[in-house]
Each structure stands twice: as C-alpha cells, then as structure tokens.
Amino acid sequence: MQIAIIGGGAAGFFAAITCAEANPKTRVLLLEKTSKLLAKVRVSGGGRCNVTHHCFTPAVFAQHYPRGAKQLKEAFKQFGARETVDWFAQRGVKLKAEADGRMFPITDSSETIIECLLQQARRAGVQIRTGASVESILPVQQDGNQHFILQLAGGESIKADKVLVSTGGNPKSQGYDWLRQLGHAIQEPVPSLFTFNVPSSPLKELQGVAVPQARVRIAGQKLEYEGPLLITHWGYSGPAVLKLSAWGARLFYDQKYIFTALIQWVPGQTEESLRQELQAFRQAHPKKIVSSNPLFGLPQRLWQGLAQLAEVPEEVRWAELPAKNTNKLVEALLRMPVAVNGKTTFKEEFVTCGGIDLKEVNMKTMESRLQPGLYFAGEVLDIDGITGGFNFQAAWTTGYLAGKAMA
Missing domain, CATH: 3.50.50.60 (FAD/NAD(P)-binding domain)
Incomplete structure (x- = not known):
C-alpha cells in the first residue's frame, strides 16, 4: 500500500x-x-x-x-x-x-x-x-x-x-x-497571534518596559486576557496581547484592526481597593513626591508615564495632589485606553486561523x-x-x- x-x-x-x-x-x-x-x-x-x-x-x-x-x-x-x-x-x-x-x-x-x-x-x-x-x-x-x-x-x-x-x-x-x-x-x-500597533501610544517612549501581569480588555466586547505585557516602539506585545489576538482573530479582522483596548496595569485591584491603597499611602507618606515613588510593584518609568498621563505635576507631593489628578491616575491604572490601528506579526509566530x-x-x-x-x-x-x-x-x-x- x-x-x-x-x-x-x-x-x-x-x-x-x-x-x-x-x-x-x-x-x-x-x-x-x-x-x-x-x-x-x-x-x-x-x-x-x-x-x-x-x-x-x-x-x-x-x-x-x-x-x-x-x-x-x-x-x-x-x-x-x-x-x-x-x-x-x-x-x-x-x-x-x-x-x-x-x-x-x-x-x-x-x-x-x-x-x-x-x-x-x-x-x-x-x-x-x-x-x-x-x-x-x-x-x-x-x-x-x-x-x-x-x-x-x-x-x-x-x-x-x-x-x-x-x-x-x-x-x-x-x-x-x-x-x-x-x-x-x-x-x-x-491572521492569529499578532501584536497591537498603536501609532498614537502615549507610552511609546517606554519601549522595553514590561509588567509580569496586566489585563487587556477590548472596549465594547467581552474579550479580555491577563498576562505579561510589553511596551514596544510600535505599541503593545507580550503574552497578554498575543493570546487576546488569537481569541479575537476574526473580530479584529472584521474591524480592520481598528479598535480601542483598555489596559489595567493592576489586575488584582477594583476601583474601591485602588482608591483605598492610594489614600493609605498618601496618609503614610504625605511628603513623598507622587511621580518618583511607584506603587503596586510597577516599574519606575511606567509609573512616571502614568503620572504624566494623569497630568500630575512633576514635583507635587502626595499631600498636595488634587482630587481631579487622583481620579485621572485611577483611570490610567485601571482602564488606560489605547487606540489600536493595525497589527504586526510576532517574531516567528506566523499562525493563521x-x-x-x-x-x-x-x-x-x-x-x-x-x-x-x-x-x-x-x-x-x-x-x-x-x-x-x-x-x-x-x-x-x-x-x-x-x-x-x-x-
């Protein structure tokens, strides 16, 4: 035979x-x-x-x-x-x-x-x-x-x-x-398994910064994935994005790879628990400068970038931080919006669904x-x-x- x-x-x-x-x-x-x-x-x-x-x-x-x-x-x-x-x-x-x-x-x-x-x-x-x-x-x-x-x-x-x-x-x-x-x-x-291109990314100066755990959610969809996340010079990569791209392969294709992703940099936190932790830190360290003292184990450069997004003045101390900036910081930590416009094949992972x-x-x-x-x-x-x-x-x-x- x-x-x-x-x-x-x-x-x-x-x-x-x-x-x-x-x-x-x-x-x-x-x-x-x-x-x-x-x-x-x-x-x-x-x-x-x-x-x-x-x-x-x-x-x-x-x-x-x-x-x-x-x-x-x-x-x-x-x-x-x-x-x-x-x-x-x-x-x-x-x-x-x-x-x-x-x-x-x-x-x-x-x-x-x-x-x-x-x-x-x-x-x-x-x-x-x-x-x-x-x-x-x-x-x-x-x-x-x-x-x-x-x-x-x-x-x-x-x-x-x-x-x-x-x-x-x-x-x-x-x-x-x-x-x-x-x-x-x-x-x-x-295509499946690709990274997100974000030409207007507010954090693109931070290429190479990675966090071991972040949650990426797609606005208006039930799609989300949690895992390591990497900031690149073109947008976002790492397992959280790659795995999300596989689950959403057909959806993203239909949307021509133009959609909004929401990044939660502190996936273990709710809005309430986050505000409590920020308040507790503020009371314990009122004289510390907000932007140079990262919380939640986040990398220094990422924390500074998020503080800038929240329009926190560079030298402001916790005791002086206005409520509106605290609110913006909470938003940036919990659901930072990124406008995805296109995709990039990840290294050798050329997978097609x-x-x-x-x-x-x-x-x-x-x-x-x-x-x-x-x-x-x-x-x-x-x-x-x-x-x-x-x-x-x-x-x-x-x-x-x-x-x-x-x-």
Whole structure:
C-alpha cells in the first residue's frame, strides 16, 4: 500500500513516522515542495522549539485553542502532551518544563527535535522528497477500489492509495483552492497571534518596559486576557496581547484592526481597593513626591508615564495632589485606553486561523468525511492554539491519529 504525505512539517513527519512504524508493509512517501524540511520547527521558540505545554489533563489543554477546542479534547485523550513527552523520551530526547509551562528539549536547540524526527523517519523507511510541489489530488475509482493521482509541478504524477494533506496554514484564501476542488469547505484564513500597533501610544517612549501581569480588555466586547505585557516602539506585545489576538482573530479582522483596548496595569485591584491603597499611602507618606515613588510593584518609568498621563505635576507631593489628578491616575491604572490601528506579526509566530472545516473531518482518524482515503493534519485544519507550545501539540496529535488510521 502506497501512502503519500504532502507537507514536510511537524504534522507530516509525525504522521509519516507513526504510519511507517505501525505498519512496516506500507510504503510511505513524504513530499515537501520547498528545499527545507521542518522549517517552522527550526525557528520556533527562538530556535529552541517549544515542543508542547506542561499540562497533562486533556480537557484543560484543549481550552487553549480558540478554534478546535471541542474536537481536540477527545483527540488529546488518545495522544496528548504526556504521550508527546514520552514519545520523544523513548527516542532519546528529554524535554524540560519552564516556569510558564512551555516545554523545550533540554539541549535548548530545535536541531535536537529535527534530528530526532529525521532519524526516526529514516529508520522507519519513510521516503522523503524535497522540491516536490503537489498541484492537484485526483480521486480515481478502479476495479471497485479508490486511489489518488497526485499531479506534481513539472508534469510528474504519483499514484497513492491514501493521501494525507499536512501543508500548514495559508494566509491567502486561494492557497486552499486545490482542496476546494475535492469538495471541501474552507473557513476563510485570517491572521492569529499578532501584536497591537498603536501609532498614537502615549507610552511609546517606554519601549522595553514590561509588567509580569496586566489585563487587556477590548472596549465594547467581552474579550479580555491577563498576562505579561510589553511596551514596544510600535505599541503593545507580550503574552497578554498575543493570546487576546488569537481569541479575537476574526473580530479584529472584521474591524480592520481598528479598535480601542483598555489596559489595567493592576489586575488584582477594583476601583474601591485602588482608591483605598492610594489614600493609605498618601496618609503614610504625605511628603513623598507622587511621580518618583511607584506603587503596586510597577516599574519606575511606567509609573512616571502614568503620572504624566494623569497630568500630575512633576514635583507635587502626595499631600498636595488634587482630587481631579487622583481620579485621572485611577483611570490610567485601571482602564488606560489605547487606540489600536493595525497589527504586526510576532517574531516567528506566523499562525493563521481558518482552513479545512472540522465538520468535514472525522476527528478520531483525521479522515475526510467527503473523500474516503484522504486525511488532514496540522494547521491546514481550522485549528489554532495560543502561543506556548499548543500549535505544535495539535500537529503531533492530529499527525499521530492520521498516521495510525492510515496504517
């Protein structure tokens, strides 16, 4: 039996290895259109490869996917983060967890993961071809059996009994046209995981200042996220913004990336508790200068910036601070408005939401419900996770399930 896997990324390799190991009689051919295999694995996590996330409860793990959470919950019971850690360990690659839950190889090098996958593929007898661009998949009925003809750029055609598409996400809708030809519906691709551009940011002079915990809320929406926040020269970044961008990917796209975000620099505080703390500090330290004595553990430069926003005179002491400036300071700390106008891709996190509609895929086997013998894995599906190892885990999981089913 000949199995063709289209796409030499994380999902494609995992499916190829799983399939070849589960049934050594199959001929597994992996086709990659570029000259580079596992390109995204190489650059992920700043070249360290964020393999998965340290969370071994499938239902909790699945909550980190703006799209695909419900379907992945069951899939993670078959092959989740724990199984991924064990899989690599059994093949000589130990993973370690960092304080934020992200898991990396102990070598801190993505080359370790790439070497492992290449070695396992070779050992399992997977044939790998680079520079092989598949332009179309044609289902053919012959003697009551179905197979597929893969048409490659350059005129070559390949016959396969089963085909897995693991070509990754595509930022352009027409990138999915060859799959629409097979009758599949596509959820339109839009960017996910991006930073907020704020050209008029009142704090842009503070680039590089970060807080470990802030809450970012979208005005007029229920969308909010809490986590580390970074001020950049173009606006705002850090996990709080990136994760919010994933949950709001379609909304922000519809709004052409023009909206108002409200930043709460002290997420543990209510207006009442905040005013009480400011009043208590004022009584205890009436002679201290407001702008040069940061509260709530905020960085000095950020506190000064917020005091300027509240129009607090530079040398004014707590005892002399007028009520109107106190009110403005409370506003700046609790809900500082920023006018977002545009987005910037975050480093190597080029994630797209959209892809093959999950209703058309049997998520136990990753087989198409419309074309028997056709399978999907990885970001070509309408699945995307927030940053932190979740997108790779979806690739390992869907690749594994597809590989097992095809074998």
